[in-house]
Amino acid sequence: LAKTTQPISMDSYEGQEVNITCSHNNIATNDYITWYQQFPSQGPRFIIQGYKTKVTNEVASLFIPADRKSSTLSLPRVSLSDTAVYYCLVGGILTGGGNKLTFGTGTQLKVEL
Amino acid sequence: DAGITQSPRYKITETGRQVTLMCHQTWSHSYMFWYRQDLGHGLRLIYYSAAADITDKGEVPDGYVVSRSKTENFPLTLESATRSQTSVYFCASRPGLITTNEKLFFGSGTQLSVL
Numbered sequence: 001l002a003k004t005t006q007p008i009s010m011d012s013y014e015g016q017e018v019n020i021t022c023s024h025n026n027i028a029t030n031d032y033i034t035w036y037q038q039f040p041s042q043g044p045r046f047i048i049q050g051y052k053t054k055v056t057n058e059v060a061s062l063f064i065p066a067d068r069k070s071s072t073l074s075l076p077r078v079s080l081s082d083t084a085v086y087y088c089l090v091g092g093i094l095t096g097g098g099n100k101l102t103f104g105t106g107t108q109l110k111v112e113l
Numbered sequence: 114d115a116g117i118t119q120s121p122r123y124k125i126t127e128t129g130r131q132v133t134l135m136c137h138q139t140w141s142h143s144y145m146f147w148y149r150q151d152l153g154h155g156l157r158l159i160y161y162s163a164a165a166d167i168t169d170k171g172e173v174p175d176g177y178v179v180s181r182s183k184t185e186n187f188p189l190t191l192e193s194a195t196r197s198q199t200s201v202y203f204c205a206s207r208p209g210l211i212t213t214n215e216k217l218f219f220g221s222g223t224q225l226s227v228l
Binding site: 034036041042043044045046049087102103104105106 | 148153154155156157158172203205216217218219220221222
């Protein structure tokens with residue numbers, strides 16, 4: 001199972017773009033990259049998922065370089081409500097690796113005025 | 114999401130007692146998971162289930178028992194609670210292998226304190 005490494009914490013201000021990078025050097029061919037967001041006293045919530053290149057949805061963008069050994073979650077124009085813990089996960093479906101998705105400790109993002 | 118519910122929301126018990134945490138999902142998802150969350154450790158997988166009557170261990174299964182007699186329910190039992198099992202427990206589910214989407218849906222959690 002691919003292990004991920006993220007910064008423990010990041011600080012930002014409202015209106016700025018935030019980029020959180022995740023390292024996953026031993027990602028397997030069948031692994032997808034998924035990001036979750038967790039607010040205090042709540043379960044994690046799915047943000048975005050990708051396999052390669054760039055994925056964008058209404059919440060965020062996910063950039064994945066060609067070697068797939070890292071990925072960057074980009075949050076445009078953050079607000080106070082984006083203060084949360086962000087988790088990067090890698091896991092595959094066909095190999096069964098997705099059944100043991102490990103979350104790690106995540107990145108605590110703090111957004112200030 | 115309202116489709117996956119955990120009960121109770123809060124639980125206080127004593128060491129040595131048996132405790133069961135409940136998890137119910139309404140989507141008929143094949144896979145269900147139990148995680149515990151502790152400061153400094155993030156979320157750690159306890160057990161998961163691929164379908165009714167199919168369960169397997171995760172990272173930290175010791176001291177826990179699970180069952181899955183029905184697709185929608187996945188109870189987690191602490192047979193003899195210990196203080197080290199004080200934690201927040203999250204249940205999650207996702208569709209089966211026919212989809213490439215690894216999206217997990219989480220419940221709101223159960224905060225368990227073992228005194």
